[in-house]
Amino acid sequence: MAVNANAKIVIIGCGISGIAAAHRLVNAGFRHVRILEATARSGGRIKTDRLGGNIVEIGANWIHGPSEENPVFCLARKYRLLDPEALTPENQAVDVGGHPPFVPTIFCSSGRKLNADDIYYTQEMFAELLKESSEFESQGGEPWACVGDFIRSEVQQRAAEKWKDIDATTRSLRLCMISNMLKLECCINGAHSMDEVGLGAYGLYKTLPGLDCTFPGGYEGLVKNLMSELSSGLVTYNQPVRCVRWNNTEKRENPLTIECDEERIAADHVIVTVPLGYLKKHHSALFHPPLPLHKLHSVQRLGFGTNNKIFVEFDSPWWDADCEVICLVWEDEDVMVDQVPDVQRSWIRKLCAFTLLKPTERYGHVLCGWIAGHESEYMETLSEQEVTHTVTQLIRRFTGNPTITPRRVLRSQWFHDPWTCGSYSHPAIGCSEQDLENMMEPLPTKGSQSQPLQVLFAGEATHPYYYSTVHGALLTGWREADRLISHYSSISPSEPPKSKL
Numbered sequence: 001m002a003v004n005a006n007a008k009i010v011i012i013g014c015g016i017s018g019i020a021a022a023h024r025l026v027n028a029g030f031r032h033v034r035i036l037e038a039t040a041r042s043g044g045r046i047k048t049d050r051l052g053g054n055i056v057e058i059g060a061n062w063i064h065g066p067s068e069e070n071p072v073f074c075l076a077r078k079y080r081l082l083d084p085e086a087l088t089p090e091n092q093a094v095d096v097g098g099h100p101p102f103v104p105t106i107f108c109s110s111g112r113k114l115n116a117d118d119i120y121y122t123q124e125m126f127a128e129l130l131k132e133s134s135e136f137e138s139q140g141g142e143p144w145a146c147v148g149d150f151i152r153s154e155v156q157q158r159a160a161e162k163w164k165d166i167d168a169t170t171r172s173l174r175l176c177m178i179s180n181m182l183k184l185e186c187c188i189n190g191a192h193s194m195d196e197v198g199l200g201a202y203g204l205y206k207t208l209p210g211l212d213c214t215f216p217g218g219y220e221g222l223v224k225n226l227m228s229e230l231s232s233g234l235v236t237y238n239q240p241v242r243c244v245r246w247n248n249t250e251k252r253e254n255p256l257t258i259e260c261d262e263e264r265i266a267a268d269h270v271i272v273t274v275p276l277g278y279l280k281k282h283h284s285a286l287f288h289p290p291l292p293l294h295k296l297h298s299v300q301r302l303g304f305g306t307n308n309k310i311f312v313e314f315d316s317p318w319w320d321a322d323c324e325v326i327c328l329v330w331e332d333e334d335v336m337v338d339q340v341p342d343v344q345r346s347w348i349r350k351l352c353a354f355t356l357l358k359p360t361e362r363y364g365h366v367l368c369g370w371i372a373g374h375e376s377e378y379m380e381t382l383s384e385q386e387v388t389h390t391v392t393q394l395i396r397r398f399t400g401n402p403t404i405t406p407r408r409v410l411r412s413q414w415f416h417d418p419w420t421c422g423s424y425s426h427p428a429i430g431c432s433e434q435d436l437e438n439m440m441e442p443l444p445t446k447g448s449q450s451q452p453l454q455v456l457f458a459g460e461a462t463h464p465y466y467y468s469t470v471h472g473a474l475l476t477g478w479r480e481a482d483r484l485i486s487h488y489s490s491i492s493p494s495e496p497p498k499s500k501l
């Protein structure tokens with residue numbers, strides 16, 4: 001390892017993927033590994049905050065599929081960050097295919113509450129359609145371009161058949177519920193509308209077994225533990241990278257120049273982990289020469305939308321003790337829409353559900369509201385008071401109780417975070433597996449004469465089937481570190497060193 005250990009490796013971004021890459025490289029013996037992070041903190045989209053005395057997750061909340069194959073689960077277990085229930089074989093064995101079996105409490109815009117029976121058939125049909133959506137292969141054989149069109153047309157057909165004996169009011173209400181479920185799906189996919197999520201590629205996303213669990217002490221505990229194993233000088237904070245100059249054929253040694261505001265860093269390799277939202281906006285300034293066209297097209301084609309949370313704390317609960325999710329159904333939305341016509345006036349219609357932070361002893365009476373899309377981006381521009389006011393009106397209307405008043409409200413603002421520019425990625429219309437392959441392809445591309453593996457790409461949006469998750473992001477960091485490790489271990493020892501100290 002002696003010679004190779006001298007390679008200079010820069011990692012852009014100190015989110016979970018950057019941290020994972022640094023870990024692997026340092027453990028493999030590389031001595032010149034640095035992380036450059038734009039903000040003053042590590043963790044990126046893992047961000048734990050407080051609302052009053054309670055822990056809230058501004059970014060990632062769950063370990064999706066906590067079981068042996070999930071590296072986030074295994075690390076969290078090693079660092080003893082999980083509740084005992086999450087560690088049980090029973091919990092690990094539950095396989096719900098990504099949609100936990102919540103029984104929602106549904107409130108309607110007229111102020112009435114629906115029964116479980118009212119919901120059952122709609123939920124069943126929607127679940128079937130999601131499953132069918134994921135079974136198309138991205139080979140151009142799918143009947144519609146987007147998931148939204150597929151679901152709408154199928155619901156219309158199936159409702160005409162299966163629900164033909166049902167009265168018009170109930171049938172209309174069921175279609176309104178579909179609108180609500182589409183909006184929730186926008187949150188899950190990080191999309192403005194399910195009309196923007198490609199039907200062919202919807203099934204690329206893979207789930208792991210295990211009933212989703214949270215970190216009782218906050219997701220950032222994972223980041224803190226990992227960071228404590230890296231040497232303290234490894235990360236430079238408040239150091240945004242402005243430009244990566246690559247493909248310099250003159251220089252064999254440290255061919256890359258990484259430009260920051262006050263520093264230029266020479267390096268042999270750079271691992272870029274900036275979010276896809278940032279890449280979409282800043283790719284032309286960030287890469288010199290520019291990204292090859294096929295890669296750029298994939299950056300543009302893949303979707304990166306906004307999903308935000310609005311935490312609302314109450315002095316006392318106005319929901320039943322066994323309630324897990326509260327859904328809000330507008331009774332005038334039987335055209336199955338997941339976008340509001342007038343964002344400024346009716347953005348709040350996109351806030352489709354609240355999940356409960358449980359257990360109450362730990363979190364108090366806190367609801368987490370979910371809102372995706374352009375409506376969510378608009379919400380970010382409003383004052384906290386305005387958001388509080390509008391959410392209060394919403395809850396009063398749907399419960400029919402004009403006295404409910406939140407104690408405190410806190411919301412995330414991921415779209416206006418200059419280093420994220422949204423929440424997470426999804427395959428948009430026209431995307432295929434090839435786009436994710438292009439995302440992860442290192443530069444220069446195969447066949448080029450210049451130094452290989454100058455620019456490598458990690459991060460959530462570069463995982464072929466766990467995109468949009470923490471475990472996906474972590475695995476991509478390891479993947480790119482391994483790419484460098486195997487590159488150096490395949491170089492014969494007789495070759496001259498790539499770089500001197």
Ligand SMILES: Cc1cc2nc3c(=O)[nH]c(=O)nc-3n(C[C@H](O)[C@H](O)[C@H](O)COP(=O)(O)OP(=O)(O)OC[C@H]3O[C@@H](n4cnc5c(N)ncnc54)[C@H](O)[C@@H]3O)c2cc1C
Pocket residue numbers: 012013014015016017018036037038039042043044045046058059060061062063064239240241242273274275278307308309412414419420422423424458459460461467468469470471473
């Ligand atoms: C609201 C929300 C809820 C979520 N919920 C879940 C969940 O429950 N479970 C789950 O598994 N996943 C969830 N996710 C997704 C998960 O948080 C991400 O997939 C994961 O954290 C991404 O890690 P990353 O390393 O790819 O990117 P990031 O964490 O975004 O790290 C990238 C880093 O790069 C930095 N950066 C950007 N530009 C520059 C620059 N020019 N120079 C230097 N540094 C730069 C950023 O500041 C950031 O620190 C959620 C995300 C959001 C937003």
Ligand SMILES: *[C@@H]1O[C@H](CO)[C@@H](O)[C@H](O)[C@H]1NC(C)=O
Pocket residue numbers: 247249289290292449450
């Ligand atoms: C990289 O440099 C080589 C040699 O100068 C050149 O042929 C190639 O076009 C360059 N690639 C890019 C993407 O600029």
